[in-house]
Amino acid sequence: MGSGRLWFTAAAFLLDLSTIVSLFLAANRPFSNRLVDLVLLGGRVLGGSLLSTVAIRLALGHWPWSASNGHALAEVQRELTRAISGEMDGARQAPLLASSTASSASGDAMAQRLDEAVSSRQQELKKLERGQGFSKAVTFFIYIFFAVCSLRTAIEVVSLPTADFWSSFWVVVQVCGLPIMQLEFILLKGLIQSSTAGDSVTLKGVHEHPLYWTDVEGKGFVRCSLCNEKVGELTGGYLTLQCRTCTANRYGFGGFNVCTACYRKNAVKSGAAGEASGSGILRGDKGPKYAQPMTVIQYMKRLSGLVRKSTLAVVLICVCGSQFFSAYIPKAQGDTISALTKQNDAEFNERILEFALLVVANAIMSCSMSIAIQSLQTRMSANMSVRLFDSLLKQDIAFYDNAMTGQMNSRLNNDMRQALSPVSIIMNAFVANIVMLLVGFGICLQSSWRLTVLAFTVLTPVVHISAEFSQWASKLMMSQFTYMADAQGSATQALTNIRTVRMFGARTLELEKYEGHIRKSRDVGLQSAWGQGAAGLLSALVQQGASFIILFYGGHLALQQEFEVGAIITFTYLWNRLSGAFTSLNENINQPVKAVSAGQRVFEILDLQPDIPEDEGDPFPEESKQVGIRFENVEYSYLSRPDKKVLAGVTLDIRAGKTTAVVGKSGCGKSTLSKLVLRFYDPQGGAVYLNATELQRMHLLQYRNKVGVVSQDTQLFRMTVTENITYGLRATEYTMEDVERAARLANADEFIRALPEGYSTMVGESGHDLSGGQKQRLSIARALVRRPRILLLDEATSALDAENEALVQAALDSLMHQMQGTCTIMVIAHRLSTIKDADRIIVLHEGLVVEQGTHEELLQIKEGRYATMIARQLQGAGADGAADGEEETKEKKVDDAISEIMAILDAVKEDKRKDVLMGIMKKAKGAGKG
Numbered sequence: 045m046g047s048g049r050l051w052f053t054a055a056a057f058l059l060d061l062s063t064i065v066s067l068f069l070a071a072n073r074p075f076s077n078r079l080v081d082l083v084l085l086g087g088r089v090l091g092g093s094l095l096s097t098v099a100i101r102l103a104l105g106h107w108p109w110s111a112s113n114g115h116a117l118a119e120v121q122r123e124l125t126r127a128i129s130g131e132m133d134g135a136r137q138a139p140l141l142a143s144s145t146a147s148s149a150s151g152d153a154m155a156q157r158l159d160e161a162v163s164s165r166q167q168e169l170k171k172l173e174r175g176q177g178f179s180k181a182v183t184f185f186i187y188i189f190f191a192v193c194s195l196r197t198a199i200e201v202v203s204l205p206t207a208d209f210w211s212s213f214w215v216v217v218q219v220c221g222l223p224i225m226q227l228e229f230i231l232l233k234g235l236i237q238s239s240t241a242g243d244s245v246t247l248k249g250v251h252e253h254p255l256y257w258t259d260v261e262g263k264g265f266v267r268c269s270l271c272n273e274k275v276g277e278l279t280g281g282y283l284t285l286q287c288r289t290c291t292a293n294r295y296g297f298g299g300f301n302v303c304t305a306c307y308r309k310n311a312v313k314s315g316a317a318g319e320a321s322g323s324g325i326l327r328g329d330k331g332p333k334y335a336q337p338m339t340v341i342q343y344m345k346r347l348s349g350l351v352r353k354s355t356l357a358v359v360l361i362c363v364c365g366s367q368f369f370s371a372y373i374p375k376a377q378g379d380t381i382s383a384l385t386k387q388n389d390a391e392f393n394e395r396i397l398e399f400a401l402l403v404v405a406n407a408i409m410s411c412s413m414s415i416a417i418q419s420l421q422t423r424m425s426a427n428m429s430v431r432l433f434d435s436l437l438k439q440d441i442a443f444y445d446n447a448m449t450g451q452m453n454s455r456l457n458n459d460m461r462q463a464l465s466p467v468s469i470i471m472n473a474f475v476a477n478i479v480m481l482l483v484g485f486g487i488c489l490q491s492s493w494r495l496t497v498l499a500f501t502v503l504t505p506v507v508h509i510s511a512e513f514s515q516w517a518s519k520l521m522m523s524q525f526t527y528m529a530d531a532q533g534s535a536t537q538a539l540t541n542i543r544t545v546r547m548f549g550a551r552t553l554e555l556e557k558y559e560g561h562i563r564k565s566r567d568v569g570l571q572s573a574w575g576q577g578a579a580g581l582l583s584a585l586v587q588q589g590a591s592f593i594i595l596f597y598g599g600h601l602a603l604q605q606e607f608e609v610g611a612i613i614t615f616t617y618l619w620n621r622l623s624g625a626f627t628s629l630n631e632n633i634n635q636p637v638k639a640v641s642a643g644q645r646v647f648e649i650l651d652l653q654p655d656i657p658e659d660e661g662d663p664f665p666e667e668s669k670q671v672g673i674r675f676e677n678v679e680y681s682y683l684s685r686p687d688k689k690v691l692a693g694v695t696l697d698i699r700a701g702k703t704t705a706v707v708g709k710s711g712c713g714k715s716t717l718s719k720l721v722l723r724f725y726d727p728q729g730g731a732v733y734l735n736a737t738e739l740q741r742m743h744l745l746q747y748r749n750k751v752g753v754v755s756q757d758t759q760l761f762r763m764t765v766t767e768n769i770t771y772g773l774r775a776t777e778y779t780m781e782d783v784e785r786a787a788r789l790a791n792a793d794e795f796i797r798a799l800p801e802g803y804s805t806m807v808g809e810s811g812h813d814l815s816g817g818q819k820q821r822l823s824i825a826r827a828l829v830r831r832p833r834i835l836l837l838d839e840a841t842s843a844l845d846a847e848n849e850a851l852v853q854a855a856l857d858s859l860m861h862q863m864q865g866t867c868t869i870m871v872i873a874h875r876l877s878t879i880k881d882a883d884r885i886i887v888l889h890e891g892l893v894v895e896q897g898t899h900e901e902l903l904q905i906k907e908g909r910y911a912t913m914i915a916r917q918l919q920g921a922g923a924d925g926a927a928d929g930e931e932e933t934k935e936k937k938v939d940d941a942i943s944e945i946m947a948i949l950d951a952v953k954e955d956k957r958k959d960v961l962m963g964i965m966k967k968a969k970g971a972g973k974g
């Protein structure tokens with residue numbers, strides 16, 4: 045830096061200090077030459093502040109540790125930001141994110157550039173950190189200087205005479221100078237810190253404050269506030285975006301950090317859509333959706349909208365009342381003691397009664413406040429949980445295709461807890477403390493304005509110094525946690541691989557590694573102990589020092605008969621409460637900002653409206669009318685793979701009251717057809733009709749109530765067998781006879797009765813305590829009991845072994861038999877033998893209907909797909925048989941088959957045995973032919 049600039053900086057700095065000194069000097073003498081005094085003081089304060097601010101701002105840009113110096117750091121940070129936000133290709137990101145491999149030649153060159161950028165970043169960040177350390181030290185000393193100046197000025201001001209109007213006016217002007225000094229300090233601190241801050245990044249909709257890149261490698265861990273991962277390898281490196289406004293508390297909790305992976309997701313999203321939602325799971329049937337970023341005010345409004353206005357009013361009244369009485373108690377105590385010192389019986393009795401009443405009122409109000417805040421939070425939480433769950437339940441199926449269960453659980457639990465956490469903080473730390481400070485300040489002023497000026501002048505230094513030490517102590521503590529975690533990690537690894545450790549004789553090596561981590565943790569722990577001690581000592585000194593000033597100055601006033609002893613007591617008690625309130629306000633000032641991101645994630649789901657609403661539309665046709673389904677030129681692609689047309693113009697009829705089978709090779713779109721019938725998705729081209737009505741116009745809840753589904757993966761709930769069978773029906777919609785009848789038809793009655801508590805037996809979360817075949821039979825009973833008008837059987841036996849398949853197939857046959865004529869049935873089958881009796885068979889291939897007709901008609905088509913599929917399946921069965929034959933003797937195989945058949949028949953009720961046996965024989969015959 046040139047010497048001219050150095051002088052410029054020094055001059056600006058001195059100019060700023062001169063403002064303070066002018067205030068200080070002005071306070072030193074009484075008001076004499078009114079106009080000149082006022083102009084001089086006003087001019088110095090305004091001109092000095094303004095000029096010095098501008099000058100310092102200009103000068104700071106050229107300080108040696110400045111971020112903009114030579115633009116080196118700014119360039120590196122821009123490079124990093126671009127790399128992380130995905131503007132560069134995978135190869136360029138590789139060294140930074142350790143995720144992809146460099147491939148192309150240009151990629152290699154880019155990767156090298158980024159490598160260089162990363163190493164220069166480390167050097168620049170180190171330089172920046174040195175600058176930050178220096179700026180902290182400078183700020184600290186300036187603050188001490190300001191605090192001493194303010195205190196000295198306050199002492200001078202309070203001793204000025206206030207005999208007439210003009211001298212009182214002069215005192216008021218001087219008193220106003222005290223907060224100006226504090227403001228000057230805050231301004232100066234901001235300027236110094238911003239010069240060493242580096243480039244900031246703003247993540248709209250994620251966090252309101254600017255975030256700064258920080259390298260946390262080897263300096264204790266931080267957790268990403270978005271994904272909760274420890275910043276490190278898993279989160280794409282040791283870089284973190286840190287908020288400097290939201291700082292961690294003394295135990296290292298709190299603060300706001302975003303890891304590179306989360307930054308990347310959010311930056312890409314905001315870049316691509318122009319609006320960041322911070323979530324990544326918002327989408328409906330028609331595509332992704334983006335939420336508007338939320339401000340703190342909007343968030344507060346939404347929170348308060350969760351409860352009635354009257355509930356909020358009650359809480360506010362309780363909080364204000366409790367704080368009012370709490371601030372008034374020291375006054376009553378002081379007054380009582382004053383009456384005592386005056387030996388005035390009547391006044392003492394009056395005061396002590398007043399004190400007693402205040403104590404009772406305060407206890408009642410505190411209790412009411414605690415109940416009111418708890419109730420408010422509980423009501424909000426209950427309200428929000430139900431709305432959130434409702435919103436999650438009603439979303440389009442496309443939403444769930446994208447969202448992971450973990451993400452949704454996180455919305456329901458973590459995000460909701462975090463979003464609601466500021467409720468008690470706002471009430472306890474904001475409303476309560478502000479009321480306490482206002483009432484306390486009023487009482488103090490009423491008792492003695494002089495003592496008030498003195499006490500409040502030392503309040504800000506106390507809070508500032510304690511906060512600085514807290515931060516330092518928290519960093520040390522976090523480092524200790526990290527080294528302990530490293531030690532635990534290395535011990536676990538060594539013990540898990542103990543054989544390898546011993547095999548390679550690495551016992552001593554492992555011990556040294558472990559000892560190294562423990563030693564570092566011990567050293568930081570010792571440092572932390574000293575740090576905590578020093579922080580405690582300093583804040584105790586400052587706190588007690590303030591009490592000392594109150595006692596010293598108040599005592600002198602009392603000795604001069606200007607002040608009552610009781611007022612000193614009032615002041616001392618109030619001081620403790622007010623400093624506590626101020627510290628708590630200072631510590632929690634950023635809590636709502638931190639909660640906004642969690643709040644945004646919750647409210648964006650609450651606001652998300654599905655593209656396929658379920659509870660509006662035309663009613664389902666009445667009972668007497670049969671329903672048929674028609675696909676007309678239907679086209680469909682899944683949102684996650686828009687380029688792949690799963691259905692490419694399908695036209696087909698699922699005729700009313702008939703059985704229609706859909707076959708085709710795996711992946712040809714059979715299940716997608718059934719999902720469109722259920723209207724899980726809407727086609728992108730063409731339409732699905734129910735009789736003559738387009739499916740999109742039907743009342744979806746009513747419609748789905750009339751559809752019975754048996755799919756390959758039956759999901760059972762942790763409920764009784766009966767509840768599982770009647771799932772989705774209200775108690776008035778079925779009788780126990782209906783349930784048992786459905787179970788009998790589904791071949792399930794016998795095994796259900798054999799369960800420990802029959803129909804009342806609880807089955808596991810995913811039906812773990814039932815076999816696959818038993819689950820399927822429950823699912824068939826579930827479909828039957830609803831008396832469906834449309835039945836979808838989607839490869840219901842595909843996941844079963846031979847024994848279970850026969851049982852389930854028998855149940856399905858009986859189900860179809862039962863439903864024939866009254867219900868429209870769509871069967872998706874991969875074993876063709878099961879559908880050859882269908883009224884119509886539709887063959888799908890690559891998203892198109894290629895053949896349709898009855899079994900016999902389709903077999904007639906020479907080299908038709910259906911005929912080929914049948915031939916292949918028969919061959920497959922034959923080939924299996926031949927292979928088996930090589931391994932076992934024919935006799936053994938027959939014996940095994942017979943015992944298997946006997947076991948199956950044993951498990952089947954007597955009246956069903958014939959059907960099952962016939963089914964097995966047909967299959968055996970088919971396989972034999974092959």
Ligand SMILES: Nc1ncnc2c1ncn2[C@@H]1O[C@H](COP(=O)(O)OP(=O)(O)OP(=O)(O)O)[C@@H](O)[C@H]1O
Nearest residue numbers: 445682684685690709710711712713714715716717
């Ligand atoms: N939720 C989804 N998101 C993206 N693609 C999907 C989804 N579900 C299915 N697909 C794809 O759509 C195509 C058709 O799937 P579909 O399940 O309809 O086939 P299928 O004929 O029923 O197959 P299978 O007989 O194996 O069950 C497949 O390529 C599949 O990978």
